[in-house]
Amino acid sequence: MKITVEKSCSVVFSRYKKESDNLNLKIYGNRIVSQKEIKFLGIKFDSKLNFNILVDKIKERCNNRLNIIKILSNKKWGLNQNTLGNLYKSLVGSILDYSFPCLNSFSENNIKKLQAIQNTAVRSILKLKYDTPSNIVHHEAFNKLKLLKVSNRLFELSERYVGTGLSHSIPVVIRLVKEYKEGFESRYIEYPTPLCNCYLTISSFFPET
Structure with missing residues (x-):
């Protein structure tokens, strides 16, 4: 597989401005463009991840x-x-x-x-x-x-996604959940992700011992 330089770019995700915003990254000797946002699978990610x-x-x-x-x-x-x-x-x-x-x-x-x-x-x-x-x-x-209210609907979809992944033993979902569960309490406070909404679903597959 060969990466197309013209279709590649770099984005530094951070809530704070850093000197690393303009990294000199190269592919095949060609510098790739640094951007403040990028679109992936229909979702636009901005550098501060505030969406x-x-x-x-x-x-x-x-x-x-x-x-x-x-x-x-x-x-x-x-x-x-x-x-x-x-x-x-x-x-x-x-x-x-x-x-x-x-x-x-x-x-x-x-x-x-x-x-x-x-x-x-x-x-x-x-x-x-x-x-x-x-x-x-x-x-x-x-x-x-x-x-449902929009927030409740998005919450429901998050739970359904994780639950389906676990029930069908999707390797990447199981791995992410296991890694996340190890530090759930601290991550819930400092680094919220969609998995934060799915504590009950996760607990039903990984009961406390």
Whole structure:
């Protein structure tokens, strides 16, 4: 396998600016470009790993599709709430779901931005007033559309991913969980990752002795 220099780049991930930001890395004698962000498997990683750029991109993509939900929510289309809810899950929810591995790195403000997208859709589908309190919107979304809050949904996906990996004995998942479990308490406080959300799932496969 040969690495393509033109398609390669380097990114220094750090919350602090360091002199190593501009590393002189070379492949086959050619210097590779240093960047502040990189896109991998559809997810944009910024150098500070706060995912602000990713969340803004998610908002842009979702807002374009929200217009479809708003139009189809008009009574003249004759679509019921269940159909509109399923359309939301397919058109918008799928975009939010794809970001679940980054959950623990999202700031509270970014989570609120994602939740606002869902709230807008729910208000359109259920014909709720714009000033309806968020707690009522969340309650109605779950009762009538079976929609969890965005943070709870991402949490659920994290647990499901880890649980499925462990139940099918996926080597890389088992190895990561075992290594992580050795220092779980300290990592939970200082280095949050998606595995932090899965303590109960992990414990069911690796019971305390």
